[in-house]
Amino acid sequence: MELETQRMDCLTLLLKMVMRLATSIAMLTVIYLVGYILVKGIPNLSLSLFVWEYNSDNVSLMPALINTVYLTTLSLLLAAPLGIFAAIYLAEYARRGNKTVQMIRLAAETLAGIPSIVYGLFGMIFFVVTLKWGYSLLAGGFTLAIMILPLIMRTAEEALISVPDAYREGAFALGAGRLRTVFKIVLPAAAPGILSGVILAVGRIAGETAALIFTAGTLAKVPQTPMDSARTLSVHMYTLSSEGLHMEAAYATAVVLIVLVAIINGLSTLAARKLTGGFHE
Amino acid sequence: MNKISIQNLNLFYGSFQALKSLSMDFQENEITALIGPSGCGKSTLLKSLNRMNDLVSSCKITGQVLLDNEDIYGTMNVNLLRKRVGMVFQKPNPFPMSIYDNIAFGPRTYGIRAKMRLDDIVEKALTSAAIWDETRDRLKKSALSLSGGQQQRLCLARALAVAPEVLLMDEPTSALDPISTLKIEELLNALKRDYTIIIVTHNMQQAARISDKTAFFLIDEMIEYGSADQIFSLPKDKRTEDYITGRFG
Numbered sequence: 355m356e357l358e359t360q361r362m363d364c365l366t367l368l369l370k371m372v373m374r375l376a377t378s379i380a381m382l383t384v385i386y387l388v389g390y391i392l393v394k395g396i397p398n399l400s401l402s403l404f405v406w407e408y409n410s411d412n413v414s415l416m417p418a419l420i421n422t423v424y425l426t427t428l429s430l431l432l433a434a435p436l437g438i439f440a441a442i443y444l445a446e447y448a449r450r451g452n453k454t455v456q457m458i459r460l461a462a463e464t465l466a467g468i469p470s471i472v473y474g475l476f477g478m479i480f481f482v483v484t485l486k487w488g489y490s491l492l493a494g495g496f497t498l499a500i501m502i503l504p505l506i507m508r509t510a511e512e513a514l515i516s517v518p519d520a521y522r523e524g525a526f527a528l529g530a531g532r533l534r535t536v537f538k539i540v541l542p543a544a545a546p547g548i549l550s551g552v553i554l555a556v557g558r559i560a561g562e563t564a565a566l567i568f569t570a571g572t573l574a575k576v577p578q579t580p581m582d583s584a585r586t587l588s589v590h591m592y593t594l595s596s597e598g599l600h601m602e603a604a605y606a607t608a609v610v611l612i613v614l615v616a617i618i619n620g621l622s623t624l625a626a627r628k629l630t631g632g633f634h635e
Numbered sequence: 636m637n638k639i640s641i642q643n644l645n646l647f648y649g650s651f652q653a654l655k656s657l658s659m660d661f662q663e664n665e666i667t668a669l670i671g672p673s674g675c676g677k678s679t680l681l682k683s684l685n686r687m688n689d690l691v692s693s694c695k696i697t698g699q700v701l702l703d704n705e706d707i708y709g710t711m712n713v714n715l716l717r718k719r720v721g722m723v724f725q726k727p728n729p730f731p732m733s734i735y736d737n738i739a740f741g742p743r744t745y746g747i748r749a750k751m752r753l754d755d756i757v758e759k760a761l762t763s764a765a766i767w768d769e770t771r772d773r774l775k776k777s778a779l780s781l782s783g784g785q786q787q788r789l790c791l792a793r794a795l796a797v798a799p800e801v802l803l804m805d806e807p808t809s810a811l812d813p814i815s816t817l818k819i820e821e822l823l824n825a826l827k828r829d830y831t832i833i834i835v836t837h838n839m840q841q842a843a844r845i846s847d848k849t850a851f852f853l854i855d856e857m858i859e860y861g862s863a864d865q866i867f868s869l870p871k872d873k874r875t876e877d878y879i880t881g882r883f884g
Contacts, residue, residue, distance in 0.1 A: 520728035528741040529718035
């Protein structure tokens with residue numbers, strides 16, 4: 355008996371240490387990565403990087419910054435409503451265990467796991483060539499929208515399903531119809547979960563390069579129309595570092611990209627809190 | 636007067652029969668308690684009175700349930716039925732919104748938008764559920780910040796806010812402490828002047844304390860139905876006697 359408990363104590367201690375180690379490694383990796391980029395990038399941030407017009411001397415990231423915002427907005431405007439409404443149908447209206455629903459779920463899961471280059475090739479063949487949109491903001495936006503659609507759909511569906519049935523029953527028992535129940539009770543309760551899916555999607559858009567080089571092109575200019583080619587910050591970074599001439603500027607661009615994503619995430623979280631009135635937790 | 640009249644009701648979940656040719660009446664302005672061991676169809680019966688069973692896709696019903704002599708499974712609009720027949724659940728289920736919005740959700744469903752009117756309804760509903768004094772200063776606060784007993788009274792207030800005629804209660808105090816339970820019981824006694832109340836309970840003392848009529852269920856049928864005094868002092872059926880004296884259940 356004595357020995358048994360001693361062995362248990364040893365095991366507990368060991369497990370604790372393993373968990374601490376794992377947590378530390380995970381945290382240190384992030385800290386190292388962000389720290390490295392900040393240390394390398396911040397000293398290279400200069401005013402010339404934020405000049406409106408890009409040329410090969412100033413390697414300005416301004417057009418890329420603006421393009422990133424355009425592209426993120428466009429992709430989200432296309433994919434988020436579609437994905438969220440599809441999720442509402444799957445979670446709230448379709449019969450559970452329905453064959454079609456299972457097919458859709460399987461398709462979404464598969465699509466979510468496909469490498470982005472495949473979306474890029476599809477986008478190039480379909481939007482750029484077949485629809486004759488050329489390398490354009492529009493073609494890039496549509497391609498990325500298709501890419502993030504399954505991600506948004508799956509996370510939104512999970513968020514809706516995890517809303518307790520007691521809320522739905524409570525609303526039905528008061529004589530509220532399904533539509534009112536879904537939009538006034540279930541959707542607000544699921545908002546934080548849906549939003550985390552959207553934030554993940556923002557990350558994927560901001561970090562995408564391969565699919566965009568094939569569809570939106572690499573022109574470093576602020577587009578006048580949606581049919582103009584446009585490079586985003588990630589593509590800009592890729593171009594700078596692959597040319598090998600402007601590594602400092604590439605690091606500086608990485609800093610701006612990190613800050614931009616952090617700002618977008620912060621704003622979305624704030625928006626969600628406003629939306630739900632902060633009544634969760 | 637009969638508020639609800641059940642005639643030859645059969646209820647199936649798939650091939651399983653949960654209720655067998657049940658006929659019974661519920662009197663207006665009385666509290667009727669449904670007692671019996673778990674799985675005897677009490678909650679099922681309760682849910683068939685406001686058609687919450689519709690949400691279970693395998694559920695099939697034959698027979699009639701008449702509310703003021705109108706068949707609720709006929710042409711009656713199910714949302715209007717649920718406005719007339721309110722429900723309080725076993726576990727308090729306030730919506731994750733403010734106390735005020737919880738109460739106002741029902742009235743808003745029926746198109747009441749004017750702030751003055753809503754304020755009035757909210758105050759009246761909270762007062763009837765004896766929770767106004769505790770919440771009047773924090774109406775904009777989250778309903779989830781209330782204690783379990785307060786949450787259940789809030790749910791009662793929420794049900795009252797749509798001015799129902801019948802109140803269905805599915806073990807409304809089983810998740811509450813004795814003091815909160817006592818408060819709810821006192822409330823029900825006061826509320827029966829204006830409402831017809833049907834309550835499912837596992838607590839025999841509770842049924843004896845608050846109900847005017849009591850129905851005892853076993854497996855899938857009603858064994859005995861009569862005034863609470865008679866059921867608890869002179870049960871006619873041996874099984875009823877065994878159950879209320881605690882020999883099984």
